[in-house]
Amino acid sequence: MIVRDLETASATGRKIVSPDGNWDSVRMLLKDDNMGFSFHITTIYEGADFGMHYQNHLESVYCMSGEGEVETVADGKKYPIKAGTLYILDKNDKHILRATREMKMACVFNPPLHGTEVHNKEGAYELEADTVTD
Template structure:
């Protein structure tokens, strides 16, 4: 069994901070579960152009408000607590935060831990692993 605490993980090397967001990676590839699980904060005013070409992602909004736009068709979907959006087709999208948003995210295949977005808004398949911090 793996047991981790969000507040403890936020103080260690599982917390990744980048422009417009930060993510605490609670479950990673080296945990051998077949997916990764993160709690991600999108900062107020963030406007993120994302395209997860190598991963499928599900995102559940726990707090805050914003919107996600699918680039292919220009559709805009409001995001608020209780909303989930699922990028099941490697959808190119724009995530906008009206207020700070707290999101629970699942990635398949799982992330290694140190990933940040590349120039195309994607995570690479290979990245530096976070040391086991159970």
Template sequence: MIVRTLEECRNSERRVVADTWESVRMLLRDDKMGFSFHITNIYAGTDTHIHYQNHLESVYCISGEGEIEVVNGETYPIKPGTLYILDKHDEHQLRAYKEADMVMACVFNPPITGAETHDENGVYPLIEE
């Protein structure tokens, strides 16, 4: 059994910070569960380009509000209780409204190692064993 707290992970190398977000990677590839699990804060008033070409992701909004705009032009509101699934490696812009950070629970397949950050195209690299 694996038991971890958010606080414990936040105060370790599992916390990764970027310009528009920070992610606490609570479950990683080395845990051998077949997926990774993160709690990610999207900073208020930010706009992040994301294109997971090597991973599928599902995201559940815990708090905060914003929107996701897919490159095809469709825009969807994000608020607490919203789940969105990037099942086609959807390239998108993720925007958090200015009022507050968006707190998101994220699941990735394949699981990430924990060292990944977005490259210039919004992609997490696929890190092989």
């Protein structure tokens, strides 16, 4: 059994802060945990407005608090996000995420992340990265 708490994970190297200052992510479950997916608690900072395109991963995102929107680039559709909203990037959707109020998100990635990933210039995570250890 694996048991982790958010506070300890944040303090022990599992908290990754984006270089662009838009978000931070506590990587609660990673590839080395051998579950087939990774699980993160991510904070999108108020005023953040940035593009992503997960070409190597599928992602499911559940908003626990805050407000914003996600826009799919292919068709320009905007979807409001608030507590209780789930959005799923099931087709490697290129998208823009905006936070009008700081958002706390629970995120699941498949394949799982290694731990230290931040977005590359296309807004994607690479398949290989450094592993976070406890």
